Amino acid sequence: MTTAIIGVGNIGKSVARHLVDGGERVVLAARDESNATALANELGELASATSVEKAITDADVVVFAVWLDTLKDLIAQHAGLLRGKVVVDPSNPVAQDANGGVVRTLPDRQSSGSVVAGLLPAEAHFVKASGALHQFGGLNGKVVDASDARTAVGATGG
Numbered sequence: 001m002t003t004a005i006i007g008v009g010n011i012g013k014s015v016a017r018h019l020v021d022g023g024e025r026v027v028l029a030a031r032d033e034s035n036a037t038a039l040a041n042e043l044g045e046l047a048s049a050t051s052v053e054k055a056i057t058d059a060d061v062v063v064f065a066v067w068l069d070t071l072k073d074l075i076a077q078h079a080g081l082l083r084g085k086v087v088v089d090p091s092n093p094v095a096q097d098a099n100g101g102v103v104r105t106l107p108d109r110q111s112s113g114s115v116v117a118g119l120l121p122a123e124a125h126f127v128k129a130s131g132a133l134h135q136f137g138g139l140n141g142k143v144v145d146a147s148d149a150r151t152a153v154g155a156t157g158g
């Protein structure tokens with residue numbers, strides 16, 4: 001199985017390293033392809049770097065390790081390629097402010113998971129990860145069809 005990891009910052013780097021340590025193949029992409037290439041070189045032969053489009057195309061599972069606003073843009077750009085893929089969303093409904101702090105970007109009680117699931121094609125299989133949904137009996141770590149996730153994802157947290 002091949003996993004595309006879009007974004008090679010804190011979360012993407014860590015997930016990629018764990019997967020490669022477990023013998024899994026990863027395809028890495030980032031805004032600046034040289035950042036993905038640097039991580040692929042560090043991780044060895046199970047890792048490679050390419051464009052976002054090619055990484056999604058080549059993978060069975062796609063982990064979007066990017067901030068929520070970026071994630072929304074990337075889904076809009078690549079929705080067609082996500083049909084039939086398992087899409088893993090670690091995002092929280094936050095963005096960085098000018099002072100390096102974190103601000104909530106969605107209304108209270110609206111989760112990033114519900115927004116992301118709503119943007120995916122119905123044929124994608126949605127997985128919410130690393131959010132706060134476990135606190136609300138939500139979908140953390142479970143695989144569901146995107147259409148089901150739209151109604152099932154909790155109203156708060158990730």
Ligand SMILES: NC(=O)c1ccc[n+]([C@@H]2O[C@H](COP(=O)([O-])OP(=O)(O)OC[C@H]3O[C@@H](n4cnc5c(N)ncnc54)[C@H](OP(=O)(O)O)[C@@H]3O)[C@@H](O)[C@H]2O)c1
Pocket residue numbers: 006007008009010011012029030031032033035052064065066067068070074090091092093094130131
């Ligand atoms: N950090 C945590 O502890 C934590 C915990 C739980 C959940 N999360 C969530 O995980 C997500 C990622 O957080 P992070 O801390 O890993 O972020 P980060 O360190 O800032 O990394 C963001 C990554 O996104 C890439 N990126 C930005 N725009 C892109 C684009 N248009 N196309 C492709 N890649 C793009 C960046 O590429 P470049 O490298 O080229 O700049 C970078 O590698 C966020 O949604 C966050 O809420 C984070």
